[in-house]
Amino acid sequence: MTVLGYRLPGMSSLLLWALLWEVVGRTGWTFFIPPLSDVFVTLVDVIGTPAFLKAMYETAYAFLAGVFFAVIIGIPVGILIGKSRLLDELILPWVNIFLSAPLTALVPVLMVLFGFGMKSIIITTTLFAIWIIILNSRAGVKQINRSLVDMARSFGATPMDAFFKIYFWAALPEILGGVRIGVIRAVKGVIIGQLLISIVGFGALFELYSNNFMMKHFWAVLIVLFAVAFSLSEFLAYLERRVSYYAASR
Amino acid sequence: MSQTNDAFAKAVPLDADSAVSVRNVSKNYGDVEALKNLSLEFPRGQLTSLLGPSGCGKTTLLKIIAGLLKPDSGEVEIEGKIISSPGPDRSFVFQDFALLPWASVLRNVAFGLELRGVAKSEREAIAEKYIKNVGLTGFEKAYPHELSGGMRQRVGLARALAVDAQVLLLDEPFSAVDEQNRRKFQEDMLELVRGENKTFIFVTHSIEEAVYVSDQIAILLPRPSRVSEIIRPTSFRGTGKENIRRSPEYLDIVDEIWASLRNYVE
Numbered sequence: 415m416t417v418l419g420y421r422l423p424g425m426s427s428l429l430l431w432a433l434l435w436e437v438v439g440r441t442g443w444t445f446f447i448p449p450l451s452d453v454f455v456t457l458v459d460v461i462g463t464p465a466f467l468k469a470m471y472e473t474a475y476a477f478l479a480g481v482f483f484a485v486i487i488g489i490p491v492g493i494l495i496g497k498s499r500l501l502d503e504l505i506l507p508w509v510n511i512f513l514s515a516p517l518t519a520l521v522p523v524l525m526v527l528f529g530f531g532m533k534s535i536i537i538t539t540t541l542f543a544i545w546i547i548i549l550n551s552r553a554g555v556k557q558i559n560r561s562l563v564d565m566a567r568s569f570g571a572t573p574m575d576a577f578f579k580i581y582f583w584a585a586l587p588e589i590l591g592g593v594r595i596g597v598i599r600a601v602k603g604v605i606i607g608q609l610l611i612s613i614v615g616f617g618a619l620f621e622l623y624s625n626n627f628m629m630k631h632f633w634a635v636l637i638v639l640f641a642v643a644f645s646l647s648e649f650l651a652y653l654e655r656r657v658s659y660y661a662a663s664r
Numbered sequence: 665m666s667q668t669n670d671a672f673a674k675a676v677p678l679d680a681d682s683a684v685s686v687r688n689v690s691k692n693y694g695d696v697e698a699l700k701n702l703s704l705e706f707p708r709g710q711l712t713s714l715l716g717p718s719g720c721g722k723t724t725l726l727k728i729i730a731g732l733l734k735p736d737s738g739e740v741e742i743e744g745k746i747i748s749s750p751g752p753d754r755s756f757v758f759q760d761f762a763l764l765p766w767a768s769v770l771r772n773v774a775f776g777l778e779l780r781g782v783a784k785s786e787r788e789a790i791a792e793k794y795i796k797n798v799g800l801t802g803f804e805k806a807y808p809h810e811l812s813g814g815m816r817q818r819v820g821l822a823r824a825l826a827v828d829a830q831v832l833l834l835d836e837p838f839s840a841v842d843e844q845n846r847r848k849f850q851e852d853m854l855e856l857v858r859g860e861n862k863t864f865i866f867v868t869h870s871i872e873e874a875v876y877v878s879d880q881i882a883i884l885l886p887r888p889s890r891v892s893e894i895i896r897p898t899s900f901r902g903t904g905k906e907n908i909r910r911s912p913e914y915l916d917i918v919d920e921i922w923a924s925l926r927n928y929v930e
């Protein structure tokens with residue numbers, strides 16, 4: 415964005431929206447929108463509280479565990495179905511169904527199966543993230559240059575060698591793209607899981623704040639979550655750019 | 665030489681100096697007959713070209729010799745052993761280079777050795793030597809996308825040489841390289857064949873290239889694919905690489921091959 419000939423840094427338009435929020439908040443138009451400055455003051459207060467730290471810890475734990483399983487299962491499954499016609503035909507339809515399915519509706523079923531706790535939230539997170547990771551890893555393998563595979567075989571590569579030295583790296587740009595979108599979906603998954611189960615993490619916290627009309631607290635926590643999710647996504651986009659030099663020349 | 669060896673040599677005159685024998689090989693892709701009952705001998709220490717119009721099964725034959733494809737029938741014998749899979753006795757140079765885009769020149773050249781389990785310091789020392797041989801010293805840390813087509817194929821060639829295989833299989837190695845580099849490569853091939861005691865199987869669709877570099881030229885014709893003719897240039901090999909293209913035999917052979925191939929140009 416340029417104003418009066420000056421180039422403004424990346425996200426300066428956010429300042430404009432922040433200002434608008436502040437003004438609307440100051441008019442006292444609705445309790446739902448407190449002034450942004452109050453929200454930030456609350457944010458600083460809230461961040462140190464045991465309730466917030468506990469929620470943060472539980473969320474981070476569920477999120478990391480969920481993403482871990484999504485990545486550790488999703489990438490190999492994606493690579494395998496990309497390599498094998500048979501597995502592809504067996505598994506791909508399910509991946510597509512789950513990718514577009516309203517997974518939120520599954521959470522109550524998961525709760526029945528796995529209880530009202532951390533386990534269900536982790537599984538929800540994994541379910542949100544894994545399908546796009548599988549699909550992208552598969553796409554990465556599909557576009558691999560056949561002669562790279564022939565090359566590795568001609569020098570006596572074992573299937574393990576081929577997997578770790580050729581397929582994984584050749585598919586890495588797509589895999590990272592999948593992981594980035596998967597992580598964004600995992601943020602949704604972990605929060606939706608917590609909201610529906612609502613006795614752990616931010617689910618509990620949101621329940622508390624909204625039942626007591628503590629809008630400043632509500633917004634403060636939301637801003638923290640948005641900022642974390644955004645930073646994660648930017649970090650993964652940065653990793654993606656690091657491998658883009660060879661994405662074009664495979 | 666003893667009496668018995670003499671008798672044996674007479675009994676199998678061709679096999680005795682063949683590094684690679686292809687016998688009655690057929691290969692179909694669905695309804696497409698890529699190769700039909702093809703037999704061919706490749707003399708040890710020499711360069712044999714497979715020359716023919718595109719689609720006549722040259723790559724298929726080369727991949728069968730490499731062990732990358734299985735023939736539907738027939739067999740390939742290398743140094744007395746029937747092969748069924750890739751092996752350390754052969755290495756392949758690819759038309760599209762097949763370099764790892766995420767790896768440096770050094771790692772690419774050493775990659776064949778890496779897959780064969782050679783220790784890092786050892787394989788890098790060997791790779792350095794071949795990088796020097798192909799004239800890429802100073803580019804060890806460069807990545808393939810930073811190199812020209814000609815330089816990339818030098819990396820491919822160095823990688824194939826570094827594993828020290830007896831048989832080198834080259835699938836139109838210079839077709840994606842510009843004209844000047846191609847000429848340089850062709851001259852280098854002559855030196856390579858003289859310098860290394862290896863057997864080269866060289867696929868090309870360029871008549872001039874085949875005649876320039878080959879000790880033996882096998883003309884392949886399509887539909888059904890077969891060896892129609894084997895030509896062994898004799899007189900111009902010793903004349904020095906600058907004089908080959910002016911030698912009468914060179915020009916005659918080029919004309920002769922063109923005469924037999926022209927019907928297959930659509």
Ligand SMILES: Nc1ncnc2c1ncn2[C@@H]1O[C@H](COP(=O)(O)OP(=O)(O)O)[C@@H](O)[C@H]1O
Pocket residue numbers: 693694696697698717718719720721722723724725
């Ligand atoms: N993987 C494949 N599937 C089906 N047909 C193929 C395949 N590879 C090659 N062919 C066909 O086999 C014939 C020989 O191909 P190829 O060996 O690549 O010829 P060349 O290298 O001489 O151009 C061609 O008609 C080609 O279309």
Ligand SMILES: [Mg+2]
Pocket residue numbers: 722723724
């Ligand atoms: Mg070909």
